[in-house]
Amino acid sequence: MLKIWGRISSINVRKAVWAAQEVGVAFERIDTGGKFGGTQTPEYLARNPNAMVPAIEDGEGAMQLTLFESNVIVRYLCARYSPGVLYPAALAQRFDAERWMDWQQTTMNPAGRDAFIQLIRTAPEQRDAQKIAASIAAMEPLLQLLDRHLASHAYLQGAQFGMADIPIACEVHRWWNLPAAAYQRPHYPHVERWFAAMLARPASRGVLDIRIE
Numbered sequence: 001m002l003k004i005w006g007r008i009s010s011i012n013v014r015k016a017v018w019a020a021q022e023v024g025v026a027f028e029r030i031d032t033g034g035k036f037g038g039t040q041t042p043e044y045l046a047r048n049p050n051a052m053v054p055a056i057e058d059g060e061g062a063m064q065l066t067l068f069e070s071n072v073i074v075r076y077l078c079a080r081y082s083p084g085v086l087y088p089a090a091l092a093q094r095f096d097a098e099r100w101m102d103w104q105q106t107t108m109n110p111a112g113r114d115a116f117i118q119l120i121r122t123a124p125e126q127r128d129a130q131k132i133a134a135s136i137a138a139m140e141p142l143l144q145l146l147d148r149h150l151a152s153h154a155y156l157q158g159a160q161f162g163m164a165d166i167p168i169a170c171e172v173h174r175w176w177n178l179p180a181a182a183y184q185r186p187h188y189p190h191v192e193r194w195f196a197a198m199l200a201r202p203a204s205r206g207v208l209d210i211r212i213e
Contacts, residue, residue, distance in 0.1 A: 006053030
């Protein structure tokens with residue numbers, strides 16, 4: 001059985017869980033990281049020497065594979081359990097998906113991180129208003145870019161749901177759930193249409209319908 005180490009409050013663990021649910025593979029998730037601890041044990045460090053979540057193990061014996069890095073885990077699960085569907089067979093389509101996944105990890109996530117940390121994980125009296133404002137200013141052009149792309153694409157990869165939608169939807173889920181009193185979100189009609197489709201997917205339950213923390 002596939003094993004996923006990580007707490008569901010982590011955006012990166014949510015990606016792995018959704019991907020597993022989307023491809024229909026049975027899995028066990030073991031609460032790790034944050035208040036659960038466990039990332040500094042020798043056993044866990046053998047799975048992920050970065051001492052972060054998630055980490056997965058799939059298969060048995062000599063065929064067992066251990067992986068860390070959330071977007072790599074999404075790619076692997078889609079490639080192994082949904083080849084040619086969630087993991088595109090055509091090279092051009094595959095790398096189109098790859099670039100959006102990298103964009104989420106290297107551009108979108110760093111832009112939104114400070115606002116999330118300050119508004120969700122920092123006590124009100126300790127929040128840094130400048131960090132929040134800078135994070136919002138960095139994130140909004142990216143959402144505009146995403147909105148323009150989705151104006152002519154049903155999903156990130158085109159007409160069909162695919163692996164690229166998972167990490168970006170997890171990012172949008174986190175951003176959409178910032179407290180309204182602190183952040184008045186502009187209207188992004190195409191992102192909103194797309195995200196509603198993500199919420200409607202049965203495999204996203206337990207991922208996109210939970211409170212961020």
